[in-house]
Amino acid sequence: MRVTNTLLQLSRRGVVGVRRETKNRWERRTPLVPKHVRKLKRMGFRVLVQPSTMRVFTNEQYLRAGAELVEDLTPANVILGVKEVPISELLPDKTYVCFSHTMKAQESNMPMLDDILKKNIRLIDYECMLDANNKRVIGFGKFAGIAGMIDLLRGLGDRLLGLGYSNPFLGMGYMDYYHSVAAAKTALQLVGNNITINGVPKAVAPMIFGFTGNGNVTQGALEIFEQLPHEYISSKDLELVIASGDPSTLYGLKLERSDLVQHKDPAHRASFDQNHYSKHPHEYEPIFHERIAPYISALYECTRSTQACLILQANGMYWDSRFPRLLTCDQMKSLHQTGTSRLIAIADISADPYGSIEFTRGNDLQFLTNVGINLLSCSGVILYKIVLTFDHIAGSLRYVKYSPVYNPVADEHVFDWEADGVLLGSVDNLPAEIPVEASIHFGDLLVKYIPELARSDMSLPFDKQIDLSPTLQNAIITNHGRLTPRFEYIQDLRQHNLEEARKTAPPHVVVLGSGLVCPSFLQSLRTAVNASMINVTVVGADSRELQRLADEFKGLNTVLCDVTNDDTGLRNVIETATVVVSLLPASLHLIPAQLCLEHGKDMVTTSYVSDDMEKYHIEAASQNLVFLNECGLDPGIDHFKAMDIIDRLHATGYDVTDYTSWCGGLPALHCANNPLGYKFSWSPRGVLVAAKNAARYRHDGEIVNVPSGSLPEHIHDVQVGRMNFLGTPNRDSVKYESIYGLNEASQLKSILRGTLRFTGFWDAIQAFANAGLLREDIITQATSAAELVSETAPKNDPSVAEVLDILKECGVAPDDSCPQHVSPLDALSALLTSALKFQRGERDMIVLTHSFTGINKTGQGQISMDAELVYMGGSYPISPSAMATTVGAPAALATKFVLAKDNCPALGRGILRPTNVELSRLFLKDLDKYFNISFKERVIRS
Numbered sequence: 001m002r003v004t005n006t007l008l009q010l011s012r013r014g015v016v017g018v019r020r021e022t023k024n025r026w027e028r029r030t031p032l033v034p035k036h037v038r039k040l041k042r043m044g045f046r047v048l049v050q051p052s053t054m055r056v057f058t059n060e061q062y063l064r065a066g067a068e069l070v071e072d073l074t075p076a077n078v079i080l081g082v083k084e085v086p087i088s089e090l091l092p093d094k095t096y097v098c099f100s101h102t103m104k105a106q107e108s109n110m111p112m113l114d115d116i117l118k119k120n121i122r123l124i125d126y127e128c129m130l131d132a133n134n135k136r137v138i139g140f141g142k143f144a145g146i147a148g149m150i151d152l153l154r155g156l157g158d159r160l161l162g163l164g165y166s167n168p169f170l171g172m173g174y175m176d177y178y179h180s181v182a183a184a185k186t187a188l189q190l191v192g193n194n195i196t197i198n199g200v201p202k203a204v205a206p207m208i209f210g211f212t213g214n215g216n217v218t219q220g221a222l223e224i225f226e227q228l229p230h231e232y233i234s235s236k237d238l239e240l241v242i243a244s245g246d247p248s249t250l251y252g253l254k255l256e257r258s259d260l261v262q263h264k265d266p267a268h269r270a271s272f273d274q275n276h277y278s279k280h281p282h283e284y285e286p287i288f289h290e291r292i293a294p295y296i297s298a299l300y301e302c303t304r305s306t307q308a309c310l311i312l313q314a315n316g317m318y319w320d321s322r323f324p325r326l327l328t329c330d331q332m333k334s335l336h337q338t339g340t341s342r343l344i345a346i347a348d349i350s351a352d353p354y355g356s357i358e359f360t361r362g363n364d365l366q367f368l369t370n371v372g373i374n375l376l377s378c379s380g381v382i383l384y385k386i387v388l389t390f391d392h393i394a395g396s397l398r399y400v401k402y403s404p405v406y407n408p409v410a411d412e413h414v415f416d417w418e419a420d421g422v423l424l425g426s427v428d429n430l431p432a433e434i435p436v437e438a439s440i441h442f443g444d445l446l447v448k449y450i451p452e453l454a455r456s457d458m459s460l461p462f463d464k465q466i467d468l469s470p471t472l473q474n475a476i477i478t479n480h481g482r483l484t485p486r487f488e489y490i491q492d493l494r495q496h497n498l499e500e501a502r503k504t505a506p507p508h509v510v511v512l513g514s515g516l517v518c519p520s521f522l523q524s525l526r527t528a529v530n531a532s533m534i535n536v537t538v539v540g541a542d543s544r545e546l547q548r549l550a551d552e553f554k555g556l557n558t559v560l561c562d563v564t565n566d567d568t569g570l571r572n573v574i575e576t577a578t579v580v581v582s583l584l585p586a587s588l589h590l591i592p593a594q595l596c597l598e599h600g601k602d603m604v605t606t607s608y609v610s611d612d613m614e615k616y617h618i619e620a621a622s623q624n625l626v627f628l629n630e631c632g633l634d635p636g637i638d639h640f641k642a643m644d645i646i647d648r649l650h651a652t653g654y655d656v657t658d659y660t661s662w663c664g665g666l667p668a669l670h671c672a673n674n675p676l677g678y679k680f681s682w683s684p685r686g687v688l689v690a691a692k693n694a695a696r697y698r699h700d701g702e703i704v705n706v707p708s709g710s711l712p713e714h715i716h717d718v719q720v721g722r723m724n725f726l727g728t729p730n731r732d733s734v735k736y737e738s739i740y741g742l743n744e745a746s747q748l749k750s751i752l753r754g755t756l757r758f759t760g761f762w763d764a765i766q767a768f769a770n771a772g773l774l775r776e777d778i779i780t781q782a783t784s785a786a787e788l789v790s791e792t793a794p795k796n797d798p799s800v801a802e803v804l805d806i807l808k809e810c811g812v813a814p815d816d817s818c819p820q821h822v823s824p825l826d827a828l829s830a831l832l833t834s835a836l837k838f839q840r841g842e843r844d845m846i847v848l849t850h851s852f853t854g855i856n857k858t859g860q861g862q863i864s865m866d867a868e869l870v871y872m873g874g875s876y877p878i879s880p881s882a883m884a885t886t887v888g889a890p891a892a893l894a895t896k897f898v899l900a901k902d903n904c905p906a907l908g909r910g911i912l913r914p915t916n917v918e919l920s921r922l923f924l925k926d927l928d929k930y931f932n933i934s935f936k937e938r939v940i941r942s
Contacts, residue, residue, distance in 0.1 A: 014045050014454050017076030018067075020052035023083040028056040028435040029140075029442070031080040031097075032450075034065035036443040041066035045454055048076050056435035078453045080446075087112055092119035095458050100125045102477060103487065105494035113478070113490075120481050122458045128475035129449075136216070137471060138445040140431035143438040144349060145220020147175040147430035149300065150184055152347040153191075153224075155425055156298065159345055159405075162417025165201035168194035175433040188227040196229050199247030204344060206245025208238070210253045210296040212260070212326070217302040217349055225252055235259050238295040242342075253296060260288040261324050286324040289331040294338070299346040301326060301357055322496075326356040333408040336421070345423035349430065354505060359406050360426045361413070361532070412532045507534050507899050508576055512563060512592055513583030514540025514549055517606070520880045520888030521583060522553050527930050528889075528896050531555070539563065539573055563591055570595060577601050579898050581891060585686075589613060593627065600625065602901065604894045606632030606887055608731070614911055621910030626901050630913045631894035632887040634663040634730075637927070638753070638848060639913065640890075641867050641935055643920040645852055646740055654854030654863050655747040659740075662718050662727050663848045664756025665883040668872065669723065671842040674810045676765075677758025679836045679844070685829040690755070691765045692774055695729035697752040703734060709769065712762045716754065720847055720868060725756040739915055747855060756847055764806050768828065770799040776823045785831055786814035792824045811835035838876040846871040846882040848935075862942050867935040889931045893923055 021027040032040075034057055037047045049067040051059045059069055073079055074091060081098040090096070090112070100123055102113045116123050129137050150172070157169030171191050178184040200207050209225060211218055230250045233241055241251055258272035261284040277284055293299075335341050348357045404413040407421035414421075431438040449472060456467050462479045477487045509525070511518060518538060525536065537557035540546050546558040561569040563584065574580055574595045579602045582589050586607035593616060596603045602625055609629045620627050630636055638661055649656060666672065667679045680687065695706035695714070706714050711728040718727040733753040737743040742751065768774055772792030782788035785807055793800045804814060812835045818827045838844065848869040855862050873882030880888075894914070901907050906918035914920055927933040 015048065015076045015078075016040060016045055016450060016454050017048045017073035017079040018050065019073060019079055019081045019085065019089070020050040020055065021082055022086060022089070025054065026432050027083055028054055029082050029432055029439045030055050030057060031082055031439075031446055032443045033057055033439050034061045034067075035440075036447045037062060037065040037067045039447060040450060043451060045450070046075075048073055056439060077458070078450075078456075080450075082442075084109055084112055087115045090115055090119055090121060092121065093458075095122040095124065095453065095456070097124045097126065097453065099127060100477065102490065103127060105490050105497050107497060110494060116478050117481050117483075121478060122476060123478040124453075124472060124475045125477055126446075126475075128477065129471050130474065131471060138442065138449075139216060140438050140442055141216025142220035142223075143181075143431035143434050143441065145217040145222070145302070146181055146184075146224055147220075147433040148217070148302075148347050148349045148425075149221040149224040150175040150188075151430070151433075152298065152300065152345060152425060155423055156345050158417050159423045160201060160204065162419075165203060167201055168198065175430070179436075181434060181437055185224075185227055188224065192228040195250065196248050200250075202247060204297060204342070205247035206241055206249065206251055207297040208233075208241060208245075208251045208253055208295060208342075209298045209300065210255055210292060211300045211302075212255045213302045214254070215302065218254075218300070221300050221302075221349075222252070222254075225250070235292060238292070242295055253292075255288075255292065259292055260326060261285060262287050281323040284324060286326070286328075286331070288326055289328075289335060293327065293331075293335055293343060294341060297342050297344050299343065300349065301346060302349040323356075325358050328358045329408065329411055332359060332406075332422070333411070336408045341422075343422050346425070348424065348426040350426075357424075357426075359408070359411070359413075360424065410530075412530065505535070506532075507578035509534055509536045509579050509581060509895055509899075510573055510577035511536065511538045511581045511583060512540075512570075514538050514542060514545040514558075515583065517583050517884055517887050517891075518545075518549065519552065520884035521581070521891050522549070522556070522888075523880070524885070524889040524892035524931065525895060526553075528892050528926060529899070534899070537573060537576075539570070563588060571599075574601060575599050579604060579895055581605075581895055582607075583891070586610065596625070596627070597623070602898045603627045604631060604891060604898055605629045606636060606891050608635055609911060609913060617911040621908075624909055626898050626907055626909060627911045628894050628898055628907070628914065629911065631890045631923075633665070633846060633883070633890070634848065636890045636914065637869070637886060637923075637933070638663055638850070639915055640920040640923045640927075641848075641869075642740060642850055643915055643917050644924060645850060645865055645867060646742065647917045649852060649854045649863070649865065653857050655857055656742050656852055656854050657747050658750040658851075658853040659742065659748070659752075660750070660851045661753045661849065662720075662725070662756050663730075663754075663846075664725065665844065665846055665886075666756065666758060667838070668843040668845050671838070671844070672758050674836060675760050675763075675806045676810065676836070677760045679838050679842070680833065684832045684836070685826065688765075688768075688774060688825055688829055689776075690730075692769075693731060695731055695733070697729050697733040697750075697754075698737070698748070699750050699752070701749050704729075712766050715762060716752075718756060718849075720756075720849055720870065723847070724759070725847070726759060726762060727754040727756055728762070729753070730755045739913065767799055767803050767806055771797070771803045773803065773824045773828045776825050778823065779821055780824050780827055781820055782827065783817060783820060784814065785812050785816045785818060788818055788824065788827050788831075807831065807835075838881070840876060842876050844873040844876075844881045844883055846873075846886050850935075864940040864942075866938045868938075869933070869935045871933060885931065886933065889927060889933065890923060893926050893930075896926075897922065 018030065018032055021029065040047050047067045048070050049062045050071060050073065051069045063069060076094070078095040078097065079091070081096070083098065084100055085096060085098060101109050103125060126138050127136065131137050151174050153169050154172050154174050157167055160167045161170060168191050171194060172187045175184060178187070199205060211221060228250050229248060230252055232252045232254065235253065245251060257274060257277060261277065263269050264283055264285050335343070346357065348360045350356065354361065404415055404424055405419040405421045406413050406424045407419060413424070452468055453472065456465065458465070458479065462476070462484055465473060474486060476484050478484065483490055511521065522536065535557065537559055538546065538549055539559045539561050541560070541562040543560055546560060550556050550558050559569070559573050561573065563570050570592065574592060580592055580596050581604045582592050583606065589605050589607060590612055593603060593613060597616060597619055600623055607629060613629065616627065630639060642661065646656060671679065691711065692709050693711065694708040695711065697704050706729055714729055716727040718725045730753050733751050736753065737748060737751055742748045771789055773789070775792065780788055780791055782791045786804065789800050789803050793803070810832065812831050816831060819830050846869065850867040852865045853862065871882045871886055873885065874880055897904050897907060906916050906922060908916065914923060
């Protein structure tokens, strides 16, 4: 095998592959342009190029240069790209050269790194190719600086206009408006002339631009800055320039490390020791927010962290979580609240989410997207949104860009030039706005390294690969399935970043289940909680459901995982969670509950607490965990109101003697147009199984046991307003005597919690039961509705005809197909799923009632207190159903309370129900406040 691999690698030496860029549709750059292909061909190399209709150079140009256009790059031994490679496209046993964005253990690229190690790929990163003086020999940095500065200046023009000031910067375009850097510089000359003659608006003059770093990015930014009338100053000149600066001059401030941080010990501040700072960053404290930020107008940040007070600052310095941030959210908030901040705009070229500029983020901005708007997003960070609008002057449609404005007080980003806050532009592929020049420049630097790369033998031990120059060898991040010695730190940094992310990142809500209630839960969560303050991931087994959710809720993370058979996948996502919300069937809650206990995560469910779940109480409480259950409609909202009324009765001197509660999710009256008087907004299976449940309740002091299958024998007539229903007992009502504290005074005579259905429902259910359609103990081979009924019903039983008639009136024809090799109940459920679903324009409703009777503790006087909730859903399928809202909203509020558990005294620890009076009232208050869900009450005293 070794001989075969060696021969294969020898046959592929000298073959270079150029992959098409697939990270996003904005990436049109290429590592080698046609002239470089032509040069390599003259040297005897084969060059394979994946065809692309998006690349700035055409396929025909590569063909004319001698390249081979192929989809499969397997024959190549070295594959070149610009950006990261999707895992699915990584070929094993190859040398890949690209900007991998792994050297800082960037979380988003760690799965790619793991796959690279697994596939025995030799990874070389352009960023790590250094000369003898440790200077980078290749990169797009200069063009990133150029594009970033031009975009900042134009964005500054739009921002100033939004604030009410006409300004010279409106006379230029964004970088991608120009076909070349030279064209952009020509436009800048006109802007510069305008500044010289008219100056900048007096309200923002003088304008001071702060730049961090001294690398290629910063140099590119300065090259553009110097096209305008300018003067460089030092940090010592800031107050003087503010007092007497010239409005016709732009002032540039090249920031040093000593302008950003200082040693915590005053005795060590006489001079700044860069080496000491790099080795001991924890001994330093930030000063930029106090000494520089209040004076500048703009910040151009190139390190991976920036925010400031004026307009701009270029930060070209390295930053990771061990170092003080350039600007934190709290620092920016304090600065903004002084009312004297001069900071108008920030260009965070580093584009690190939650990096040196803490409020540079990704997913929290994406939710702002709506129809007709696209967001240019790179590495999860938003640069601007693009809106198609009509230009009345040109008489045609054109695209307009909007950068986000960060409001530090509300800690949120909005796309509104007039909003309160500071303009924040951030992107990591700015050179893509100058694809031709950037690609030519890059290839000119890269092409001289290709011959040794193409001839190199990656099968040799790493320390024996002397066929590579030090520039390339020192840039090898992985080889032979391991990190190379220079990059072994990535593993430690990865763990460090993970720990820091857990400390500083927004809470992470992991939602298990992508079905019917999930959209309502997500919408309710965004209504009750500031979307920018949390990250949300939905885990589901249906890729189509996940895609629909991702399309509807921008910024939502999704994970395809079947929780019933993918323990590793579920474990990995729960490990990252702050709170796990299980919208799964009740029988599946124990799987995530065990993992939550293992990893110390809080949990929310909408289901009844099972006996098995109750067993986790002591362990969860000992870990200070909250497992808050029964936070839906029933159970959920029924608890909230019951506890509220019971407490008020006790507080006014009454003991409860009778308690009856009814709840039903039903079609609106005019939509109950089938024999069952029912339609399915949830799984039909759950409704059919519930119809067979046993039950227990108390009546006139005696406990009544209802055997499984006997619910129709205990039907009650129930009237709510002018609506008539049939009520049946729901599970075990007696246990709520202790849960609700109703047994303490020994006055309780009756307690019944039940389910509401329209007339006809139980007749149909009884017919299904008589025909054997509710059985789960056998497997049917039937292929149609008629075969199913004939197979399960007793021979010659008259119920066959009755059931077929019921099914026909429900819309199920005798020859309609049904699934094979399932139980009769599951087959019936499948038939009813489509037949009894809500049709366009139809609505559902929730009816929930509580009736209490109490006797005064003195024995004299009686009280009756009724509470009624009738909640109508929206028009299907445009608006949420009543059922979805009344389950999703309480679950979202439960999540909100658990996220703030340390500041919520009403929350206990362990396995909980929302039967604490204070907690119940918190729910009722927010249900009314956010969702207009409230009860009507009636009180009669005698």
